[in-house]
Amino acid sequence: MLDQWLAQHDGVITRAQARDCGLSDDSIDRLVRSGAWCVHSRGVYFVANRPFTDDARIRCVLWGAGVSAVLSGEAAAFWHKVIADVPSLIDVTVPRAGRSRAEGCRLRRRDVHPKDVVLRRGLRVTSLELTVLEASVGKAHIMDRALQRHTNLERLRRAHARNVGRTGSPKAERLLKAAEGGARSEGERLLIRELRVQKIQGWVVNFRWGGYEIDIAFPGVMVAVEIDGWAFHSDRDAFQRDRTRQNVLSQSWTVLRYTWADLTERPERVVAEIVATVDRIRCSQPR
Structure with a gap:
């Protein structure tokens, strides 16, 4: 019974669980003194002849609490x-x-x-x-x-x-609203705000080109910034349309794609990459 328990629980056991497996307190203490069991925290033990896996660490921490x-x-x-x-x-x-x-x-x-x-x-x-x-x-x-x-x-x-x-409840509410369909538009608003705060110039929102609408475009250097929604909303047809659209744009534009997560978790990095791309292309243009 004890061996089965240890096999099913990543080599971790508490004193109460060991008692349920038939061990006395004296038996538990002897196993600890002999080095067969290691004390992780008060009343939580790990079998020394097993690898200490991530699952074992989580069990030790939780049962120790x-x-x-x-x-x-x-x-x-x-x-x-x-x-x-x-x-x-x-x-x-x-x-x-x-x-x-x-x-x-x-x-x-x-x-x-x-x-x-x-x-x-x-x-x-x-x-x-x-x-x-x-x-x-x-x-x-x-x-x-x-x-x-x-x-x-x-x-x-x-x-x-x-x-x-x-x-974290307010942030979760915002995530849910984004997941319900507003991720792309919310991502666009977040990026526009960052561009304005950092006083970046030369961009246009919803720029029309060749039958397509670019989320945020830098027409002077032909840099297109595209914002994706949530992947779980995607279906095969939508995925194909996005890829076709990007392939067409890529023939003339430098296309940068970002997700809503990019814009909520690392907006500074996104803007820095956009600015670096725009500056690189601008510097390479003939004067």
Whole structure:
């Protein structure tokens, strides 16, 4: 029973779980003294003859925070297999009331709606939808990826409504509105604002050329800036139209493409790249 537990839980076990597997406290202490089990935190152990994987680290951190703790944020997105890389900082959510330890994690005190706490591979984790809402704040591509493969807007909306007032809730609302169809226009507004703030000259919005409309154009140097919406909205026909449009434009224009996530997460980098491209072409033009 003990071997089966350890195999199914990445070599991690708590003292209470070890007791459930039939071990006495003395047996547990002997395993620790012999070096067979390593103490990760109070009452949480790792079997020394196993590799300490990302999954094992997450289990150790969460179980070390107490029985009421819930894995959340990007770590929960990793656990749900929405993202492939485990974050360096593990987010753990605990109830407002009560005591909780915080070792190796970022602890958040908040009461999560019961519908948004699920059990996945033996861990208490925020639901897929709440996980996506929280992990996407600052990393909008996570929501886009989740909408393509794992969930839908209606479910995200319901989870958002159940957890109003949490940290990041206003940003999540903005993400949802963008995902509902306004990403491209909102991205355009964000870029226009950045261009104006930095006093960049020579651009035109919705510039008509050859039967096409360019989102933001620098006609003097033939630089076209195109803003994409959310990938989950795309279908095969729309994808083909975009590629055909870009191929035609690329014959005469230098085309730069950006996503809504680019413009919300790294606007300075976007503007710097646009300015560098415009300056490079301008400098190469004959005088």
